[in-house]
Amino acid sequence: MPIRRYLCDPHVRSPNQQRVSNIERILDQLNPEQRQAVTTTEGPVLVIAGAGSGKTRVLTARVAYLIASGIPPERIVAMTFTNKAADELRHRIATLCDAWSARRVWAGTFHSIFARLLRRNAEHLGFSPNFTIYDEDDSLALIRRLLKEQNIDSKELPPQAVRATISRAKNDLVVPEEYAQRAGTPRERHIATIYHLYQRALRRADAMDFDDLLVNMIDLLASSDELLQLYQDLFHYIHVDEYQDTNSAQYEVLKLLAGGHRNLFAVGDDAQSIYSWRGARIENIFDFQRDFPEHVLIRLEQNYRSTQVILDAANALIGNNQQQIPKKLWTARSGGEPIRVASFWDELDEASGIVRYAEELRARGSVAAWSEIAVLYRINAQSQAIEDEFRRAQIPYRIIGGISFYKRKEIKDALAYMRLLLNPNDDEAFLRIVNEPPRGIGQATLEHLQRWAREHHQSLLAAVQQARSIGAIAKQKQLVLEQLGALVARTTALLGTLPLGELVHQYLDTVGLLGYYRSQSTEEALDRFENIARLIADITQYAAQAAESNTDASLAEYMQHVSLLTSVDEAATGDAVQLMTLHAAKGLEFPVVIIAGLNEGLLPLVRATTTERDNAEERRLFYVGITRARERLLLTYARNRSRFGLMEGSLPSRFLGELPQELLDADRPDELRRTSSRGLLAGLPHAEQRMQHRSTGNGFRPGQRVLHPAFGSGTVERVEGRGADAKVRVRFDVVGTKLLLVRYAPLELME
DNA sequence: ACACACGGAATTTTT
DNA sequence: TTCCGTGTGT
Ligand SMILES: Nc1ncnc2c1ncn2[C@@H]1O[C@H](COP(=O)(O)OP(=O)(O)OP(=O)(O)O)[C@@H](O)[C@H]1O
Numbered sequence: 049m050p051i052r053r054y055l056c057d058p059h060v061r062s063p064n065q066q067r068v069s070n071i072e073r074i075l076d077q078l079n080p081e082q083r084q085a086v087t088t089t090e091g092p093v094l095v096i097a098g099a100g101s102g103k104t105r106v107l108t109a110r111v112a113y114l115i116a117s118g119i120p121p122e123r124i125v126a127m128t129f130t131n132k133a134a135d136e137l138r139h140r141i142a143t144l145c146d147a148w149s150a151r152r153v154w155a156g157t158f159h160s161i162f163a164r165l166l167r168r169n170a171e172h173l174g175f176s177p178n179f180t181i182y183d184e185d186d187s188l189a190l191i192r193r194l195l196k197e198q199n200i201d202s203k204e205l206p207p208q209a210v211r212a213t214i215s216r217a218k219n220d221l222v223v224p225e226e227y228a229q230r231a232g233t234p235r236e237r238h239i240a241t242i243y244h245l246y247q248r249a250l251r252r253a254d255a256m257d258f259d260d261l262l263v264n265m266i267d268l269l270a271s272s273d274e275l276l277q278l279y280q281d282l283f284h285y286i287h288v289d290e291y292q293d294t295n296s297a298q299y300e301v302l303k304l305l306a307g308g309h310r311n312l313f314a315v316g317d318d319a320q321s322i323y324s325w326r327g328a329r330i331e332n333i334f335d336f337q338r339d340f341p342e343h344v345l346i347r348l349e350q351n352y353r354s355t356q357v358i359l360d361a362a363n364a365l366i367g368n369n370q371q372q373i374p375k376k377l378w379t380a381r382s383g384g385e386p387i388r389v390a391s392f393w394d395e396l397d398e399a400s401g402i403v404r405y406a407e408e409l410r411a412r413g414s415v416a417a418w419s420e421i422a423v424l425y426r427i428n429a430q431s432q433a434i435e436d437e438f439r440r441a442q443i444p445y446r447i448i449g450g451i452s453f454y455k456r457k458e459i460k461d462a463l464a465y466m467r468l469l470l471n472p473n474d475d476e477a478f479l480r481i482v483n484e485p486p487r488g489i490g491q492a493t494l495e496h497l498q499r500w501a502r503e504h505h506q507s508l509l510a511a512v513q514q515a516r517s518i519g520a521i522a523k524q525k526q527l528v529l530e531q532l533g534a535l536v537a538r539t540t541a542l543l544g545t546l547p548l549g550e551l552v553h554q555y556l557d558t559v560g561l562l563g564y565y566r567s568q569s570t571e572e573a574l575d576r577f578e579n580i581a582r583l584i585a586d587i588t589q590y591a592a593q594a595a596e597s598n599t600d601a602s603l604a605e606y607m608q609h610v611s612l613l614t615s616v617d618e619a620a621t622g623d624a625v626q627l628m629t630l631h632a633a634k635g636l637e638f639p640v641v642i643i644a645g646l647n648e649g650l651l652p653l654v655r656a657t658t659t660e661r662d663n664a665e666e667r668r669l670f671y672v673g674i675t676r677a678r679e680r681l682l683l684t685y686a687r688n689r690s691r692f693g694l695m696e697g698s699l700p701s702r703f704l705g706e707l708p709q710e711l712l713d714a715d716r717p718d719e720l721r722r723t724s725s726r727g728l729l730a731g732l733p734h735a736e737q738r739m740q741h742r743s744t745g746n747g748f749r750p751g752q753r754v755l756h757p758a759f760g761s762g763t764v765e766r767v768e769g770r771g772a773d774a775k776v777r778v779r780f781d782v783v784g785t786k787l788l789l790v791r792y793a794p795l796e797l798m799e
Numbered sequence: 800a801c802a803c804a805c806g807g808a809a810t811t812t813t814t
Numbered sequence: 815t816t817c818c819g820t821g822t823g824t
Binding site: 129130157158159160184258259261262322323325326426427428429449483486488489490491492493612614615629630631632653655665669691692 | 800801808809810811812813814
């Protein structure tokens with residue numbers, strides 16, 4: 049069936065003065081290659097280009113160009129990596145075109161755009177429009193419950209591992225049946241069972257997890273020709289930013305949506321692919337070329353962001369990766385400050401060194417604002433020391449990502465109460481709040497309740513509303529439960545009749561959550577109380593804003609917004625140094641970038657399961673970090689780092705040795721030299737080299753002598769399981785036998 | 800049902 | 815060091 053093509057050639061339309069000048073304005077800011085990418089509006093276009101070459105700028109300009117050419121904004125989709133990036137895109141569109149268009153463009157993460165579409169069409173898939181989006185905690189709690197029901201010991205099969213496996217299966221488009229068929233080991237068969245039950249439970253709870261938002265979107269489009277046609281036609285121009293980090297499920301949807309018109313525009317850089325652990329496939333770049341053979345491939349080669357020095361360092365580093373798409377990248381900004389490589393005694397010293405560096409830049413006037421400085425690190429835990437130092441120096445700083453406000457316990461409890469108003473089948477939410485504040489409902493009562501609910505095919509909330517008929521539960525508790533149920537029902541009926549903030553306030557008050565925290569005098573309780581107050585204020589503000597812009601001010605809308613927030617989305621306030629992980633820095637740029645913790649084992653992060661492929665990804669991660677910098681780069685490492693509260697010697701990262709030494713201004717240049725040319729083991733101390741052998745195949749065998757930093761030496765007695773979840777029973781010479789998870793335990797093989 | 804102490808094990812990255 | 819999860823006592 050041919051798809052109706054949308055008329056969009058600007059030359060065919062009546063030349064409107066305003067429009068033409070807009071188009072000129074948009075194209076003026078681009079170089080010829082960029083312009084080609086923007087004006088090639090029909091058919092598939094793939095832009096593969098290095099860091100800072102203007103990929104995001106091109107994508108934005110293209111959306112603006114289409115709008116200026118008369119394409120209705122609601123027919124344009126732009127998939128971004130974060131909501132914040134989507135907001136920025138909208139903002140740019142508002143300037144380049146107009147605010148009305150900016151609001152109507154479909155800009156957002158895959159997850160948030162799909163969530164919208166799924167709500168509109170929920171019935172097609174047997175969900176209600178108010179379905180709940182389960183976050184990781186909800187999934188995990190559910191999986192724990194299922195494991196218990198199946199009498200599977202959570203030590204044998206860690207819930208987290210099950211969750212990760214299921215998530216990965218979904219992103220790879222492996223459905224439960226298929227997973228079950230492929231399951232070979234007992235462990236896999238257990239996971240297959242849980243996977244199946246998990247999906248059934250989600251359905252019953254009228255809930256989807258993050259991954260379902262992708263999978264169900266595919267199901268939706270695949271299940272109905274009519275819907276597929278509708279959306280193929282509506283979304284006439286599809287854009288994808290950070291294409292190198294899309295996964296199979298996302299690509300599948302793109303193929304479906306672009307199947308008719310084939311107007312798919314993707315920008316990416318294979319050298320910046322850093323989410324393979326989440327199912328991202330660099331191969332999607334090649335699949336694009338295979339599946340859209342008529343595509344136009346565009347390369348951008350000028351970097352507008354960084355100095356020559358920074359770019360040279362980045363290029364040299366990434367050259368150490370074997371497999372990559374060759375790219376040229378040059379900059380007109382010749383020269384530049386050398387890259388400082390600072391060495392410190394330990395991480396505290398390192399943190400204060402970082403703060404001193406920031407202070408100096410500011411004092412010298414090299415930066416005009418704190419926000420021009422970013423501190424990047426590999427893992428969130430590293431932020432602590434740095435944070436403390438900034439606080440001590442009274443320099444404003446802001447942590448991007450980390451533990452989000454919305455992940456705090458009291459906030460999640462409050463949100464769970466709210467979830468029940470929208471979705472009475474949300475058992476996970478119910479279990480979260482049933483005894484929060486404490487109502488004297490314990491395990492025994494809950495088991496009775498759950499049994500009754502299961503036997504009567506009712507949700508827990510529904511069960512509670514008829515608690516009096518559950519004989520197994522003590523009279524007094526029946527009453528408590530029934531009250532709770534009635535309260536939820538009553539509030540649900542009030543939805544839409546009261547201003548949202550007021551309703552939530554009242555609800556959380558009557559339900560006893562506010563009073564619970566208010567009545568305790570501990571600092572922690574006070575904190576929690578204030579956080580909930582902040583949440584209510586946030587809701588009130590959200591509702592007001594929504595009312596102002598004439599969009600839906602409903603609770604459902606707010607909950608959706610909150611569920612799909614990404615860690616970097618929280619709004620910036622004031623002038624502050626930015627602290628974040630290297631992952632969170634993707635797509636950003638700063639005049640000054642400080643990368644902390646350039647230590648072997650930390651960047652690259654080495655774990656028991658580390659492979660050479662992981663290592664290449666660590667290198668890309670460092671590449672992303674370096675290329676965020678415009679003017680100045682400071683790289684730091686510590687010669688000692690504490691692990692488990694124990695100080696240990698630590699070596700500078702092998703990656704430092706991969707940077708051209710003439711670009712560096714290093715405290716201890718001799719330390720950075722490459723010990724041997726290449727390979728996973730290069731530059732590792734002896735103990736760590738031995739440790740590596742384990743992951744490269746020389747596994748544990750009974751009788752093998754091993755060394756553990758805390759338990760000392762011992763002998764392997766037994767090996768259970770294989771791969772990531774293998775366990776070893778070790779009889780230590782001093783402390784006796786222990787069962788250790790190979791993946792985590794810092795065990796070394798001894799000769 | 801719940802508060803508390805104890806012991807044991809361990810540190811990724813996040814839509 | 816700090817987080818869990820389990821077990822104990824009220
Ligand atoms: N033609 C141009 N003229 C002037 N500045 C440009 C041009 N193209 C891009 N820039 C600037 O270069 C910087 C990098 O652009 P952008 O973020 O779009 O690159 P990118 O390829 O998406 O980067 P990355 O992949 O590293 O995130 C931005 O500050 C942008 O404004």
